[in-house]
Amino acid sequence: MENRKALVIVDVQNDFCPGGALAVRDGDRVVPVLNKYIEKFAQAGMPIFFTRDWHPPRTTHFSTDGGSWPPHCVQGSKGAEFHPELQLGSDTVVLSKGMAVDKDSYSGFDAVDSCGLSLGDVLRQSGIKRIYVGGLATDYCVKQTVLDGLKRGFQVVLLQDGIGGVNLQAEDSDRAIEIMVKAGVTVGVGIDKFHIE
Numbered sequence: 001m002e003n004r005k006a007l008v009i010v011d012v013q014n015d016f017c018p019g020g021a022l023a024v025r026d027g028d029r030v031v032p033v034l035n036k037y038i039e040k041f042a043q044a045g046m047p048i049f050f051t052r053d054w055h056p057p058r059t060t061h062f063s064t065d066g067g068s069w070p071p072h073c074v075q076g077s078k079g080a081e082f083h084p085e086l087q088l089g090s091d092t093v094v095l096s097k098g099m100a101v102d103k104d105s106y107s108g109f110d111a112v113d114s115c116g117l118s119l120g121d122v123l124r125q126s127g128i129k130r131i132y133v134g135g136l137a138t139d140y141c142v143k144q145t146v147l148d149g150l151k152r153g154f155q156v157v158l159l160q161d162g163i164g165g166v167n168l169q170a171e172d173s174d175r176a177i178e179i180m181v182k183a184g185v186t187v188g189v190g191i192d193k194f195h196i197e
Contacts, residue, residue, distance in 0.1 A: 004046065004047075004127045004128050004129065005041075005046050005128065005131070006041075006047045006128045006132070007038065007041040007048045007131075007134075008133045008135075008145065008149075009049070009050045010051050010133060010134070011053055011108075011141050012030065012034065012086050013052055013080055013136075014078060015073045015077075015079035016136040016137060017083050020072065021079050022073075024165060025164070027136050027164045030135065030162050030163060031083050033134070033191055034159075035085070035086065037159060037162060040196065041132075042089060047093065048092065049093045049108075050092060051096075051097060051119065052095070052097070053073035054073065054080060054097065055073050055074055056074070057071075058101060059098070059100070061098060061103070061104050075099075093122070094113070095119050097112070098110075106140050106143075106145075107141070108133075108144075108148070108149075109149065129154065130154065130155040131154050131155070132156075132188065134158075134159035134163055135163060136163070136164055137163075137164060137165050138166075138172075138173040139167065139173050142176075143179065146180045146183070150183050156185045157186045157187075157188045158177070158188060159188045
């Protein structure tokens with residue numbers, strides 16, 4: 001099973017979508033796009049991994065305890081749930097991050113599965129060489145997941161039509177994509193032209 005590919009969907013949770021505690025503007029527009037990628041990978045028999053923020057009620061990540069962000073994606077809350085229209089299958093692998101009280105953990109590579117294995121370990125055990133990354137948010141968790149994937153030796157494709165940014169500054173997402181491209185990411189084409197290389 002060499003040179004297998006995997007889809008990694010980052011943090012498409014209620015709190016990052018419209019109406020959530022830390023909403024990405026129009027963040028839910030990525031859901032139908034990502035569902036098409038999910039369908040393609042499932043049909044091809046390729047594994048799909050979902051990361052999620054899974055914060056404790058109190059953490060230095062939150063502004064209420066000295067951090068940068070309003071409380072969001074608190075363990076067991078409605079805001080921490082995946083967007084209700086995101087297609088999670090029965091064999092879905094969910095990896096959780098941000099569980100420590102003193103770490104931000106933006107990267108999906110900080111996430112662990114139900115057995116405590118990191119995303120990197122799970123990918124290697126599955127023989128994955130290339131990952132396709134989409135989700136929220138472009139300028140934070142998606143960017144850091146892509147950069148960490150490249151640092152760990154994976155080939156990484158950014159699904160540009162399946163991402164959305166926070167954009168505290170108007171150009172943050174564009175700058176994040178520039179940084180990812182300079183680091184070696186391949187920018188994926190639109191879903192209508194997409195094929196798993």
